[in-house]
Amino acid sequence: MARYSAFEIFKQALSGHKNWASAWRDPVPKEKYDVIIIGGGGHGLATAYYLAKEHGIRNVAVLEKGWLGGGNTGRNTTIVRSNYMIEGNTGFYEHSMKLWENLSQELNYNVMFSQRGQYNTFHNPGQMDVARRRANTLRLNGIEAELITAKEMQARVPGLDYSANARFPILGAMYQRRAGTARHDAVAWGYARGADQLGVDIIQNCEVEEFIRDKDRIIGVRTNRGEMRAAKIGMAVAGHSSHVAAKAGLRLPIESHVLQAFVSEPLKPIFDTVISFGAAHFYISQSDKGGLVMGGDIDGYNSYAQKGGMPTMEHVFAAGVSFLPYLSRLKVLRQWGGIMDMSMDGSPIICKSPIDGFYINAGWCYGGFKATPASGWCFAHTIAKDEPHEFNEKFRLDRFSRGYPIDERGAGPTPNAH
Amino acid sequence: MLRIDCPFCGLRDETEFVYGGDASRKRPDLQETSQDVWNDHVFLRDNPKGPHLEYWFHQHGCRSWLKVQRDVATHEITDVRFADKEKGQG
Ligand SMILES: Cc1cc2nc3c(=O)[nH]c(=O)nc-3n(C[C@H](O)[C@H](O)[C@H](O)COP(=O)(O)OP(=O)(O)OC[C@H]3O[C@@H](n4cnc5c(N)ncnc54)[C@H](O)[C@@H]3O)c2cc1C
Numbered sequence: 001m002a003r004y005s006a007f008e009i010f011k012q013a014l015s016g017h018k019n020w021a022s023a024w025r026d027p028v029p030k031e032k033y034d035v036i037i038i039g040g041g042g043h044g045l046a047t048a049y050y051l052a053k054e055h056g057i058r059n060v061a062v063l064e065k066g067w068l069g070g071g072n073t074g075r076n077t078t079i080v081r082s083n084y085m086i087e088g089n090t091g092f093y094e095h096s097m098k099l100w101e102n103l104s105q106e107l108n109y110n111v112m113f114s115q116r117g118q119y120n121t122f123h124n125p126g127q128m129d130v131a132r133r134r135a136n137t138l139r140l141n142g143i144e145a146e147l148i149t150a151k152e153m154q155a156r157v158p159g160l161d162y163s164a165n166a167r168f169p170i171l172g173a174m175y176q177r178r179a180g181t182a183r184h185d186a187v188a189w190g191y192a193r194g195a196d197q198l199g200v201d202i203i204q205n206c207e208v209e210e211f212i213r214d215k216d217r218i219i220g221v222r223t224n225r226g227e228m229r230a231a232k233i234g235m236a237v238a239g240h241s242s243h244v245a246a247k248a249g250l251r252l253p254i255e256s257h258v259l260q261a262f263v264s265e266p267l268k269p270i271f272d273t274v275i276s277f278g279a280a281h282f283y284i285s286q287s288d289k290g291g292l293v294m295g296g297d298i299d300g301y302n303s304y305a306q307k308g309g310m311p312t313m314e315h316v317f318a319a320g321v322s323f324l325p326y327l328s329r330l331k332v333l334r335q336w337g338g339i340m341d342m343s344m345d346g347s348p349i350i351c352k353s354p355i356d357g358f359y360i361n362a363g364w365c366y367g368g369f370k371a372t373p374a375s376g377w378c379f380a381h382t383i384a385k386d387e388p389h390e391f392n393e394k395f396r397l398d399r400f401s402r403g404y405p406i407d408e409r410g411a412g413p414t415p416n417a418h
Numbered sequence: 419m420l421r422i423d424c425p426f427c428g429l430r431d432e433t434e435f436v437y438g439g440d441a442s443r444k445r446p447d448l449q450e451t452s453q454d455v456w457n458d459h460v461f462l463r464d465n466p467k468g469p470h471l472e473y474w475f476h477q478h479g480c481r482s483w484l485k486v487q488r489d490v491a492t493h494e495i496t497d498v499r500f501a502d503k504e505k506g507q508g
């Protein structure tokens with residue numbers, strides 16, 4: 001497989017770009033692997049890549065029931081940031097950010113990671129104090145963050161309603177310079193190509209239907225493409241974690257909920273950054289094709305339906321228009337939903353399960369895209385070494401019963417409030 | 419938009435209601451001292467991909483708590499009744 005480079009583009013151009021090799025193989029499933037990863041989203045593919053690259057475990061299969069990145073990886077609004085405050089999250093997300101910063105080089109694949117910065121606005125003195133506390137905590141943890149005034153923000157991001165008459169006047173923002181966005185599909189494709197080159201079998205249209213047991217151990221899976229066995233089986237199926245874990249006899253501290261995303265008609269460049277509105281839940285950035293990419297609250301009731309309802313759409317845009325009045329003139333071209341694991345404390349789970357041979361990567365709520373590199377990194381470590389990496393040692397399944405939830409929002413065990 | 423057929427008010431939009439989550443869970447006896455039993459109740463959910471029994475509160479209507487049977491993969495609602503048979507008659 002050729003490295004991607006300017007020279008390679010030039011060379012391929014001579015034959016009309018007809019001779020590019022496919023980026024990964026389409027192998028026939030084997031009966032036996034060292035490790036099987038269930039779920040071919042970014043997390044599953046990154047896990048396979050780091051298993052092969054960092055731990056030399058190359059006899060690995062990634063089983064995906066649909067196509068690569070067809071789940072939340074390809075449905076999310078791609079905001080990457082590391083401004084988490086609570087111990088357990090801080091080091092993990094900062095590690096992820098560091099991996100993002102070198103990801104295109106590492107994978108020889110342009111994931112279009114763009115550190116365009118992210119603003120979290122605040123709208124009253126109480127919120128300003130909270131933002132200051134958060135920024136200070138971040139800086140004490142070695143994570144960059146700054147507070148900026150409304151005036152500074154207006155100079156950098158014109159076009160918001162900065163007037164004192166705004167429904168929620170903007171007093172300022174917490175800003176993370178290194179935050180930004182990435183091309184979601186490219187992240188799945190880049191990790192897939194990298195893993196494939198190291199010998200990983202990526203098997204699409206392959207749904208895990210049942211587990212094969214030997215007494216208390218899980219030793220394999222039954223799929224629509226036959227049985228496969230492995231000493232270790234890792235699950236990274238995003239919104240379907242409870243559904244798949246139930247087949248292994250496990251109940252999880254998770255509810256599945258739908259989150260919607262919206263894209264407007266394409267516009268000339270008006271935003272070169274990412275903004276999260278602090279007075280209600282609304283976030284916005286502009287894609288390279290010009291569409292405004294927007295999102296807000298989850299619909300709020302259990303759902304596996306991969307589509308959202310109109311009341312939430314109205315709610316999201318009511319928030320959006322109070323912040324950016326000109327949004328009311330735009331048309332929304334596309335809208336969709338993704339099913340996410342909402343965990344009981346809003347934080348993820350990466351650990352060995354109580355069942356031997358079975359490993360869990362779940363509970364990403366609506367923040368798992370930014371986590372993709374570190375999630376793969378830590379899950380690979382946990383599977384290879386049978387012990388957590390320092391950055392996921394707090395993401396244990398038993399943290400709830402032990403009294404150590406990681407509740408960034410402080411909402412308690414009400415999944416739809418995180 | 420979900421539409422819930424409240425036994426007191428009739429068919430109403432989802433926006434009149436507040437979601438109350440899984441209604442199949444039973445609170446353990448308050449004398450119960452086992453950590454595991456409380457952990458299961460507070461933190462674990464079946465979270466099925468199919469029929470789900472759930473609470474909805476009719477906040478902008480009769481203010482009754484309802485138990486609704488809804489398929490969470492299709493949103494089809496097959497049963498709605500008062501959560502508390504005694505007090506829910508209105
Ligand atoms: C609308 C929306 C916006 C979001 N915005 C952001 C954001 O701005 N920033 C951020 O950080 N995060 C965001 N997220 C969250 C983020 O997208 C997810 O946390 C993340 O993509 C999860 O990664 P994954 O690889 O595990 O998921 P997925 O890409 O969903 O991968 C899981 C895969 O498992 C497969 N699978 C399921 N069951 C089986 C089975 N039985 N057998 C085989 N395969 C199976 C699925 O088909 C799927 O492809 C958003 C999510 C949504 C829905």
Ligand SMILES: [Zn+2]
Binds near residue numbers: 426
């Ligand atoms: Zn009613």
